[in-house]
Amino acid sequence: MRAVTFEGRFKVEVKGVPDAAVQQPGDVVIKVTSSAICGSDIHFYNGRIPIPHTGWVMGHEYVGEVVEVGDEVTKLKPGERVVGASYASCGECFYCLRSWPSQCMKQEHFGSGMLPGAQAEYLRVPYGQSTLVKVPDGLSDERAILVGDVLPTGYFAVERGEVRRGDVVVVVGSGPVGLCAQMCALMVEPKVVIAIDSVPERLELSRRIGAVPVDLNAEDPGGVIREHTEGRGADAVLEAVGDQEALRSCFQYVRPGGTISAVGVYSEAQFQFPMFLAYLRDLTFRIGACPAKNYLAKLLSMIERGKLDPTLILTHSLSLEEAPHGYDMFANHKESCVKVVLKP
Ligand SMILES: [Zn+2]
Ligand SMILES: [Zn+2]
Incomplete structure (x- = not known):
């Protein structure tokens, strides 16, 4: 064959x-x-x-x-x-x-x-x-x-992010898994889903799905998130890229008491976890294969x-x-x- x-x-x-x-x-x-x-x-x-x-x-x-x-x-x-x-x-x-x-x-x-x-x-x-x-x-x-694979992974990210109706949800990445996560998050009727990526065509798909696209090369995602949350940060941040920089950014986007849910495929063995910040802000961090x-x-x-x-x-x-x-x-x-x- x-x-x-x-x-x-x-x-x-x-x-x-x-x-x-x-x-x-x-x-x-x-x-x-x-x-x-x-x-x-x-x-x-x-x-x-x-x-x-x-x-x-x-x-x-x-x-x-x-x-x-x-x-x-x-x-x-x-x-x-x-x-x-x-x-x-x-x-x-x-x-x-x-x-x-x-x-x-x-x-x-x-x-x-x-x-x-x-x-x-x-x-x-x-x-x-x-x-x-x-x-x-x-x-x-x-x-x-x-x-x-990619659709359940997006769904799993939303479940583990404990996304609730009325939430401000950030999805880091508008690749296939990120787009699926955005789609699944929108089913929960959040206040807004903010999609962060740097590839214009992918962000255009996010816009068509109903998310608010943010181009990393043109805008400051933190600023956009603060505008939607009276300065607090997002209720849930879903990570769908699978690299250190993307994962680190989640800790900047999430509000105190919020949840980070990471489903990107990591191949690195280590990640420097911001322990003190996570402790002070009562963050929930979840990661895993769907x-x-x-x-x-x-x-x-x-x-x-x-x-x-x-x-x-x-x-x-x-x-x-x-x-x-x-x-x-x-x-x-x-x-x-x-x-x-x-x-x-
Ligand atoms: Zn796959
Ligand atoms: Zn078995």
Whole structure:
């Protein structure tokens, strides 16, 4: 089968790889109808998360059709359309039973150098019943694909930020996760969602979603936030970039007693936490990887009912063969690229 493989820094290729097949009784093999390129794929692509070996299949965001199931799979059958989380979780361990699939003791991450990824014609999904959900009839791939990773991550950021009706919410970052966080925050009916980024095209999407865009290169975000809060600072600050500078800025934007909720992917081991300031101001600080699987069905239902429309974020649709161009566009902010969908 054809697949997108990692071939070293700034190099992906589309080439033939071994076919996906059922290996364990809980496996489900799907024919991928759409996959997407994610910011975390870019962490591998640009070497920020270094993986020494090459030739492995990338990608962890997908929609597809079941083609083969293992002996233990009773709830899914060939022909059904499914979407799944970016990592497989067993559904049975200590953490899975406590709704923390992101801490599953047997978790396997698609497209991170070990388990082959979703930017391919076919995908083997371990623990298929626990990892996949059916896509409601009539919901296009484009409307469904973001529920596996970036949309639940945005939703999780809002939940952990304890966003309440009437709040002033700041979202640091207007990339795909930031835009999803802005969308999900707006569902809670806050007073305002302020979106901070430095890429004009991304800020334009924030404006279209209903947030107030602030261009880091043109305005002082702290000043804008103070204007909306009688000088206090934001009730909740959601961090969706994943670097030290962005994380540090959250401590400047949040009001005393407020909450910082960080969901950006950090690859640095250390961060100098402003302990004294956090103590004095009674801040709540949360960070973590989203247990995406918990939100799949809920978000699909919200999309189906028209409460959420994440398709605005999908700026490019390419064939699988055009993946190298997609990576280049996304990684280097070319052609106003925010999110690429690949069609095998
Ligand atoms: Zn992703
Ligand atoms: Zn588990």
